[in-house]
Amino acid sequence: MLVTLKQIAEELGISITTVSKALKEYPDVSKKTRKLVRETATLLNYKPNSFAVNLRTKESKTIGLIIPEIVHHFFSSVIKGIISQAEKKGYLVITLQSNESFELEKKQLDLLLSKRVDGILISLANATADYKHLTEIIEQDTPLVMFDKIAKIIRCSKVIIDDRKAAYKATEHLIKIGCKRIAHFRGPLLPQNSIDRFLGYKQALIDNDIIYDPSLIYLLNEMSFEEGQFYANQLLKDHNDVDGIFINTDLVAIGAIAEFNNQGVKVPDQINVIGFSNWFMSSVISPSLTTINQPGFEMGKKAFKLLYKEIRDKKKNKVISYKDVVLDTDLIIRKSTKKMLI
Amino acid sequence: MLVTLKQIAEELGISITTVSKALKEYPDVSKKTRKLVRETATLLNYKPNSFAVNLRTKESKTIGLIIPEIVHHFFSSVIKGIISQAEKKGYLVITLQSNESFELEKKQLDLLLSKRVDGILISLANATADYKHLTEIIEQDTPLVMFDKIAKIIRCSKVIIDDRKAAYKATEHLIKIGCKRIAHFRGPLLPQNSIDRFLGYKQALIDNDIIYDPSLIYLLNEMSFEEGQFYANQLLKDHNDVDGIFINTDLVAIGAIAEFNNQGVKVPDQINVIGFSNWFMSSVISPSLTTINQPGFEMGKKAFKLLYKEIRDKKKNKVISYKDVVLDTDLIIRKSTKKMLI
Numbered sequence A, B: 001m002l003v004t005l006k007q008i009a010e011e012l013g014i015s016i017t018t019v020s021k022a023l024k025e026y027p028d029v030s031k032k033t034r035k036l037v038r039e040t041a042t043l044l045n046y047k048p049n050s051f052a053v054n055l056r057t058k059e060s061k062t063i064g065l066i067i068p069e070i071v072h073h074f075f076s077s078v079i080k081g082i083i084s085q086a087e088k089k090g091y092l093v094i095t096l097q098s099n100e101s102f103e104l105e106k107k108q109l110d111l112l113l114s115k116r117v118d119g120i121l122i123s124l125a126n127a128t129a130d131y132k133h134l135t136e137i138i139e140q141d142t143p144l145v146m147f148d149k150i151a152k153i154i155r156c157s158k159v160i161i162d163d164r165k166a167a168y169k170a171t172e173h174l175i176k177i178g179c180k181r182i183a184h185f186r187g188p189l190l191p192q193n194s195i196d197r198f199l200g201y202k203q204a205l206i207d208n209d210i211i212y213d214p215s216l217i218y219l220l221n222e223m224s225f226e227e228g229q230f231y232a233n234q235l236l237k238d239h240n241d242v243d244g245i246f247i248n249t250d251l252v253a254i255g256a257i258a259e260f261n262n263q264g265v266k267v268p269d270q271i272n273v274i275g276f277s278n279w280f281m282s283s284v285i286s287p288s289l290t291t292i293n294q295p296g297f298e299m300g301k302k303a304f305k306l307l308y309k310e311i312r313d314k315k316k317n318k319v320i321s322y323k324d325v326v327l328d329t330d331l332i333i334r335k336s337t338k339k340m341l342i
Helices: A004-012 A017-024 A032-041 A052-059 A071-089 A102-114 A130-139 A162-177 A192-207 A225-238 A250-262 A296-315 B005-012 B014-021 B033-042 B052-059 B073-088 B102-113 B132-139 B164-178 B192-207 B225-238 B248-261 B294-314
Strands: A064-065 A090-097 A119-122 A144-147 A155-161 A182-186 A217-219 A246-248 A271-272 A291-293 A324-326 A330-332 B063-067 B092-097 B119-122 B144-149 B158-162 B182-186 B218-221 B244-247 B272-274 B291-293 B324-327 B330-332
Touching: A004 A017, A004 A032, A017 A130, A032 A291, A052 B294, A064 A071, A064 A296, A064 B144, A064 B192, A071 A090, A071 A296, A071 B092, A090 A250, A090 B073, A102 A119, A130 A144, A130 B225, A144 A296, A155 A162, A155 A296, A162 A182, A162 A192, A162 A246, A162 A271, A162 A330, A182 A192, A182 A250, A182 B119, A182 B294, A192 B294, A225 A250, A246 A250, A250 A271, A250 B005, A250 B119, A250 B192, A271 B033, A291 B144, A296 A324, B005 B014, B033 B248, B063 B073, B063 B102, B073 B092, B073 B294, B092 B102, B102 B119, B119 B294, B132 B144, B144 B294, B164 B182, B164 B244, B164 B291, B164 B330, B182 B192, B182 B225, B182 B248, B218 B225, B225 B248, B244 B324, B248 B272
Parallel strands: A064 A090, A064 A119, A119 A144, A144 A155, A155 A324, A182 A217, A182 A246, A246 A271, B063 B092, B063 B119, B119 B144, B144 B158, B158 B324, B182 B218, B182 B244, B244 B272
Antiparallel strands: A090 B092, A291 A330, B291 B330
């Protein structure tokens, strides 16, 4: 059983108030008594009741985290970054998974609010198009930081990468090595990052005088290995002149490469493939995948740091200023792309 | 700002007690007043203070989870199983990562206890050899369930797979297809599951009249892709007659296959490879990996269910009975093993 102040008091034959004061090192309790109480508390393995502590300080030292999917290399890296940083500052993290569902996301935010977490970190579900549940949190003065899948319109701090710029960089790489007909496997219409990656792709074409051809755009929903295989096969049926593809995420790109390997289509000799995210499997498949590095662990750390600052500023009644942090991405050149022979 | 009972009381010009009673539907408050209070609470977006609720019910409706590593396909599947089941029962999950460190694991358990979580789920760090911190939890009457990496000696409920049996099945498969010289890449000395997998391997050899040769055992520490490459290379240098390997975990097996591919050693023609865990990448690499399926999601769900039952039994002052649940594993035959030609 957990030991209470009452038990310590009974053990020593003193009042509960004295025990409580002694543990808080109040000077109106004698040094000798304070020492005795401390020793007895240690002996009985007393742990202060954190709910009571919470009521006093009005802090729960707990934050909430809502993430679309846990079994995902990028997101699990983000979670790791958040938890490692939170632990350094003495915060615990309650993790919830929205399964890309808008309804679940709303319900989970409510749950976290009712738990009086000190702040919330969220990466939005793909299905989220209405943001009332988010503005509500901000109106209630609970610090909120969004990362990766964000809503630009919401006034709060955000940690993202510049998806448009990164996608531009990826597409430009294909153009530089000599590709003329570049397809794009994009994500669904909703999350901002799949829109931005598409726009970066398109801009790179325009800036390099390559005509944008909508028939080279494939819109994926699941973003799975299997979808990668399916659309690689579809692409081979639809177009026989494509010499490069920029694919929204590495897992899909790995599926596409598996399909090309399977059909005897040589990567990169017949078709150059570039992915996005730098999932660690990308370096070990054959041929290894050229991709854009998306820093998950750093994103998690940074998101927590911003949230922590807001929690502290709120406590000090300072005005909270929102920040947009854009993390750097790198082009990682491997063997799925190479300079084309003319 | 979060709305308090006081604000509702002021808004309606009634006492805080009346508001509180009305929200709890006490019959000594008139139906009309109760309705009015409810409506005002909704209007002002009042959320009950869960810490106060906690003090009353002595439940936090929160459980703690300590896991060695989050960025890991098996463990992230377990976390997903736990969170999905916890959510169904209205529990939140605080996740901590021990980084395979004993010191961190102890500290985190203390932190969770001080938070008065209703129960704890834990998979032990590889470094954990002393179990005092675990017995302490049980003595303090906090429900504890261990999963995957457990300490057999601790009296609490556990969810595991039968590692010895599964490893026996894997090794037996190699023997059945004709392998005579079977190497084993094993995990470090501490976690029980790497011992059990080794023992299962050894028993299968003995039962099939194959002499156990300790020089065919390689002890790995990191269990990484790179270690798989390194020891595959080492194995080729040390032995030229090995025709099969049973590898402790899929990630290492994938590293080993990459090294064999790299050196032009044909899998399965020259060497048969079987892994353990059925990580989803195992089905998509080339050649696809024969392995043992380790049910992570189910393990997470089952671990939470056991914990939930203990929490409820404790509340009802029932005697808690500990259960050992052993989940089934399957042999998944793919292309990295095949019947040998004699």
